[in-house]
Amino acid sequence: MRTRIDRRIVSIVAVLLAAAALPAAAQARKTERTVPLDPRGQVFVELFQGSVVAHGWTKDEVRVVASFTTPGAELTVDGSTHEVSIEVEDAHRAGPVAHADLEIWMPVGASFDGEGVKVDFAVDGLAGGDVEIEAVSGRVTVKGDVRVARVEAVSGNIDVAGAIERVEASSASGSLNIQGVRVEVSAESVSGSVEVRAGAPLREAALASVSGNVRFQGDLEPRGQLTAESVSGDIDITLPKSASATAHLETFSGGLRIDAPGVDPRIGETDEPGPGRSARFAIGSGSARIDLESFSGGIALRAR
């Protein structure tokens, strides 16, 4: 008797669950478009919320697969063989508020330009073109040997990795992690951390945070320049032992730690009395320039 009742309950629950799942399955719509694009063309993507994943491929065309969870969401793919514009709009609400997940395949040498509000962006496999992304609260990941990567976010974390000539990244509360940059990098956060690992001696690196920590690991070109500033975050710079730079470190109430060949590690402690410490010294022949400034954050410079 009991077994029969249990079976009946299980059956009812199963039917209810299946009924609940049916509308959800019906709402999940997919659509797909493929259009031609020059190998050096440009793809623009605009989305209000969801995710965008873009891959490089060897075909001279753009393929978009869109999954919608918002009723009334519509995919629009416009443009020419030079530029393709991809947007998702909500036909029911007169505006780009629809939620969608977009997966895009585009020519490996093309450029990508994305704008999103609550959108995670991931771009990989592109080489030679530019990537520009403006997101508000999503996470942004760029992997590939692109020429320039420009990423701006309010609260999302930003990860950029690849043999990229120039990286410009900024986020308010997100953390920035940049690996492999080869010529110039500019990275700025308010409360997030900034971490840069250079892939080659850099011509210019400008790093800043208000309360987040700033870390740099790499080398500079002979006349290259590195500036890092922070208010309360720590600044930590690691150069190779062979580095050649003239360094100026200055902090109002933080500490200085210097570990470089031929430099007295107590150099910052011999400054005038009162608040404020500074040190100026040369590593090697002193050809590059390094300026590190903080208010209360500590500053460490190592050449190992």
Place this chain on the structure above:
Amino acid sequence: MTCEETLARLDDLLDGALTAEESAAVRAHLAGCAACAAEHRGLVRVLRAAAELPREIEPPAELWATIRKRIDAGARAPVAQSSRTYRNWALAATAAAAVLGAALIGVVVRDAGRAPAEVATVPAEPAASPTPASAVPAYDELAAVRDHLLGELERRESQLDPDTVREVRENLAIMDRAADDIRAALDREPENGSLQKLLLASYRKQVDLLRIVARLPHEAGGERS
């Protein structure tokens, strides 16, 4: 070449208006003088910011007149000893404020689009503050731009994503605290160039963040700028 001679030639250097010999002399001085090099970098940043502005946007005609008036007034005012760095930062930052102001107005104009009557302008007379730091017009200019954009944020707050607004406000608070700390330190060391630079950077970051917010679309719908 002295610091004064170098600073007097920075604009020409950036414009490419110096002879090769003069240019080499200025660059040689910059290579050995951190203070002048900092001035040079500040100007380069201002010019870069200006170069990145959208070209189709014109600042209001009265904006430049106001700024020009202030620069002229600043140039005529007696300059205290050791205030060279101060004045140059002030000029650079005043220009930066103009650039940012123009950019921000542009953003607001572009964002407002269909409702130009709602576009506000950068306050013409920023309020003075008693601290030595704010005696320099640059701080007040940047603070005015920031306050203007804060007003925009408050006006649009109910239309924006609450999580984003919360994040923005938290980060503005972090920058406010940082600016307060630096101002307090500047009260003790008003000539500290490093502190002046950090304070300006703090204001600039606030303006940058608010600039992004000014471009955000409404949560309930509407077009992105």
